[in-house]
Amino acid sequence: MPYLVKPGRRPAPATGPIAPDPSLPRACVIGAGSSGLAAAKALHQARVPFDCFERGSVVGGNWVYDNPNGLSACYETLEINTSGPRMAFSDFPMPADYPAYARHDQVAAYFNAYVDHFGFRDRITFDTTVTDVSRGPGQTWLVTTSGPDGEHVREYDAVLVANGHHWDARWPHPAYPGSFDGEQIHAHDYRSSAQLAGRDVVVVGSGNSALDIAVEAGKVARSANLSQRRGQWVLRKHLLGRPTDQVVLPGWLPWWATAARLRLGALLSGNVAKLGLPQPHHKPGQSHPVQSEGIRDALSSGRVAPRPAIERLDGDHVVFADGSRVPADLIVWATGYRVTFPFLDPALVAAKDNDLPLWKRTVHPDLPGLYFVGLLQPVGAVMPLAQAQGEWIAQILRGRYVSPPVAEVRRQMRADHKRNRRQFYQSARHTMEVDFDHYLWDLRRELRRGFDRARAAR
Structure with a gap:
């Protein structure tokens, strides 16, 4: 059984076929x-x-x-x-x-x-x-x-x-009030930035896919908005010149040790709430880690606008919980x-x-x-x-x-x-x-x- 995955040289290919044992369960x-x-x-x-x-x-x-x-x-x-x-x-x-x-x-x-x-x-x-x-x-x-x-x-x-x-894509349930004249897709159906180019895009979600798609929208869309109902701690993929997850802890340690490592990673990465996204109401380690190298630059440059939760859909606009509204002809639901x-x-x-x-x-x-x-x-x-x-x-x-x-x-x-x-x-x-x-x-x-x-x- 593996305990710690370490890089190394690949083993030599099998010398011959392995025949199944017919006496064993199928x-x-x-x-x-x-x-x-x-x-x-x-x-x-x-x-x-x-x-x-x-x-x-x-x-x-x-x-x-x-x-x-x-x-x-x-x-x-x-x-x-x-x-x-x-x-x-x-x-x-x-x-x-x-x-x-x-x-x-x-x-x-x-x-x-x-x-x-x-x-x-x-x-x-x-x-x-x-x-x-x-x-x-x-x-x-x-x-x-x-x-x-x-x-x-x-x-x-x-x-x-x-x-x-x-x-199996999970869409918002119940659906948000109102009607929408544009296109709605789930992140499962997103393939490339060509689907975002020249459009008014609202990406909904706070996971890895949502951030990846929002960053791409910030490069090619006419306008790009990232709507989040709940804030997340967003870790960088590299810290101090090495991959963030290369700090490995002994497996017998309880969860608090892993949580402490994630909290340190969040502290060193910086809180994206300072760039306009919702402040997380949980501690790092109390949710599945989210990682992104590009979202901070996309938000600080203004290419992606941070938005709170959606309140309702209004034809060719999306209305948010703070009363703001933006034109939209594409909503990408990165809702899991x-x-x-x-x-x-x-x-x-x-x-x-x-x-x-x-x-x-x-x-x-x-x-x-x-x-x-x-x-x-x-x-x-x-x-x-x-x-x-x-x-x-x-x-x-x-x-x-x-x-x-x-x-x-x-x-x-x-x-x-x-x-x-x-x-x-x-x-x-x-x-x-x-x-x-x-x-x-x-x-x-x-x-x-x-x-x-x-x-x-x-």
Whole structure:
């Protein structure tokens, strides 16, 4: 299990194919984005028989510009918000010539190289959509797929859900009063500054995408406004000449240590409320980090005007809570995403307001054999955590790991959920938050305990 992701030389390619062990449970991986690939590679190396189904024709998920699966929110200027060494899989560093914060096309190339390096591309079935996952006989699962060769139903012992949580756009609900004569898009449908050029643009939101789009609007739009209901602490990507996230803490430290690091980063970065955005009502570390190198210059130069929350829409204008109004012919709603599983019966699994409590953000105690990979929002990157989840699941399926009693699983799940609700302000954005280093440390500790339980049970 990875504990700390460090840059290094890539391992040599596998010397030969790895044959699955037919005596092991059979698994299904849904999705070939970053989390699905991490899970598939872990199963592959553990010789667990599996199928991976990808709706599109390429790997890489959200990092593929105009992904044929139709679900990617990737845009022209997108780059990672976690530095490469902290985002990369522990056993496959990003190329040494990549910048600290790689572009989306570099990240997509990295995922393709990862698949080919470990040799499991033939285990991925492309252009195939999983349409239904339901309970089968005994403890099995029935997976229905639709693809070029029609519809199929297959039986599996385990299903790993890795369909992502940045694809189902969440629009304002209820809708703002009034009517709007111009165009409205969600940030999920934004691709390039060409959509903003020469227009009167209002960007709504306070996350990374909102700031990126507002900065681009400030370069090419006739007017650019950034509307925020709640203020955020905006960190710089570089401080003191190095990537901000390169200060790594021991995983056993409690959350207050990570929060203190984020507060120092916010202090050194400077408060964007001084440039007109809302003053945050929470401390740094009580929300998911937001990073931007360009928003300060865009605001201080006047290219982007800070605005409070929207009060109503008025034809070809937008009216804000302070009574000000601006002409607008394009609103970009950077208002986040819903956590949904279109192939699962909501009566079986449903995330209420994006909240789906899971043990270690992976296991649903009521649904043995159903696992979730990458369904977390770390203070850091998802990829190493998805790798850790995939490796954990592989050990479960191989029988080398035994879980604690269900009552203990539920107790830990409730305690973790309660702690997270206490650490972050309540919003749909913070239902899956975890501390990157502490999560890896905690999962590694649990893996050791599960190995001990398995040995004791023999």
